[in-house]
Amino acid sequence: MVAQVIDGKAFAAKLRAQVAEQVATLKEAHGIIPGLAVVLVGEDPASQVYVRSKGKQTVEVGMNSYEHKLDASTSEEDLLALIDRLNNDPEVHGILVQLPLPKHLNEDLVINAIDPAKDVDGFHISNVGLLGTGQKSMVPCTPLGCLMMLRDHHGSLSGMDAVVIGRSNIVGKPMAQLLLGDSCTVTIAHSRTKNLAEVVRRADIVVAAVGRPEMVPGDWIKPGATVIDVGINRIERDGKTKLVGDVHYDSCAEVAGAITPVPGGVGPMTIACLLANTLTACTRANNLPEPKGLTA
Numbered sequence: 228m229v230a231q232v233i234d235g236k237a238f239a240a241k242l243r244a245q246v247a248e249q250v251a252t253l254k255e256a257h258g259i260i261p262g263l264a265v266v267l268v269g270e271d272p273a274s275q276v277y278v279r280s281k282g283k284q285t286v287e288v289g290m291n292s293y294e295h296k297l298d299a300s301t302s303e304e305d306l307l308a309l310i311d312r313l314n315n316d317p318e319v320h321g322i323l324v325q326l327p328l329p330k331h332l333n334e335d336l337v338i339n340a341i342d343p344a345k346d347v348d349g350f351h352i353s354n355v356g357l358l359g360t361g362q363k364s365m366v367p368c369t370p371l372g373c374l375m376m377l378r379d380h381h382g383s384l385s386g387m388d389a390v391v392i393g394r395s396n397i398v399g400k401p402m403a404q405l406l407l408g409d410s411c412t413v414t415i416a417h418s419r420t421k422n423l424a425e426v427v428r429r430a431d432i433v434v435a436a437v438g439r440p441e442m443v444p445g446d447w448i449k450p451g452a453t454v455i456d457v458g459i460n461r462i463e464r465d466g467k468t469k470l471v472g473d474v475h476y477d478s479c480a481e482v483a484g485a486i487t488p489v490p491g492g493v494g495p496m497t498i499a500c501l502l503a504n505t506l507t508a509c510t511r512a513n514n515l516p517e518p519k520g521l522t523a
């Protein structure tokens with residue numbers, strides 16, 4: 228079997244077009260423009276590229292983008308003061324603090340200082356609790372993008388066996404919650420899982436989010452399974468830098484029924500979902516009907 232390629236880039240473009248349309252309506256009918264504030268502390272080059280691309284796409288869908296670039300040595304007090312200002316700014320509907328933060332800053336403390344209603348990353352403990360109990364929340368962008376692609380491909384996910392490899396707060400755990408919410412039988416596997424190959428072989432859906440280049444080989448995949456590759460790893464090969472996922476693409480694509488590529492899979496969906504979440508946060512803040520098809 229040769230897997231169908233799930234085109235995340237095209238899917239994300241469609242999603243952004245839907246967001247743009249609803250942003251335009253919001254502007255016309257209510258004079259409201261959704262605003263997203265992105266906070267970057269330090270000069271990590273990968274983060275800078277990523278923040279720039281978010282800002283560009285935010286403007287392209289008709290929303291306001293506010294970029295706050297702080298020095299790597301910024302104190303926790305100053306960062307918290309900025310978050311407080313953004314929490315109280317009515318023009319700002321979404322706040323994203325780029326992770327990871329420099330080591331002298333407490334990430335949990337900073338994230339939990341964001342107004343949960345503006346927490347478009349869905350990382351605040353209050354949103355994590357709401358998601359875990361099936362209540363309306365802000366849903367983390369990467370898992371939301373994965374869920375949208377899975378629903379689009381399968382229709383219903385009910386009763387499917389899903390294995391999530393990776394237990395991070397930003398991908399693995401919320402991904403498992405979303406799959407459970409769609410009535411999958413969910414296993415969370417990780418670096419200490421015994422017989423990982425056997426566990427993965429049972430799965431109809433494999434979500435790989437471990438951050439280890441090409442660690443899932445094709446012979447772990449059940450024939451016909453759907454493989455969602457969350458990994459974005461920059462590696463050196465033949466003297467060139469190359470972007471690869473957490474799954475070994477060529478061997479997995481020979482066995483899987485469907486697979487997301489890297490790049491062009493989950494990555495673009497993550498940013499599109501960030502824009503969708505900002506629109507959702509804006510409509511909620513203004514007691515307007517929720518956008519359709521953009522939330523979990």
Ligand SMILES: Nc1nc(=O)c2c([nH]1)NC[C@@H]1CN(c3ccc(C(=O)N[C@@H](CCC(=O)O)C(=O)O)cc3)C=[N+]21
Pocket residue numbers: 277323324325326327348368369459470489490491492493494495496497498
């Ligand atoms: N608070 C916070 N929220 C985040 O969502 C967050 C974060 N911090 N810190 C960093 C990671 C990383 N991340 C990516 C999103 C999209 C691509 C993406 O669009 N990648 C393209 C290619 C990128 C390239 O060519 O380098 C692709 O996969 O096709 C990559 C990486 C969001 N993150």
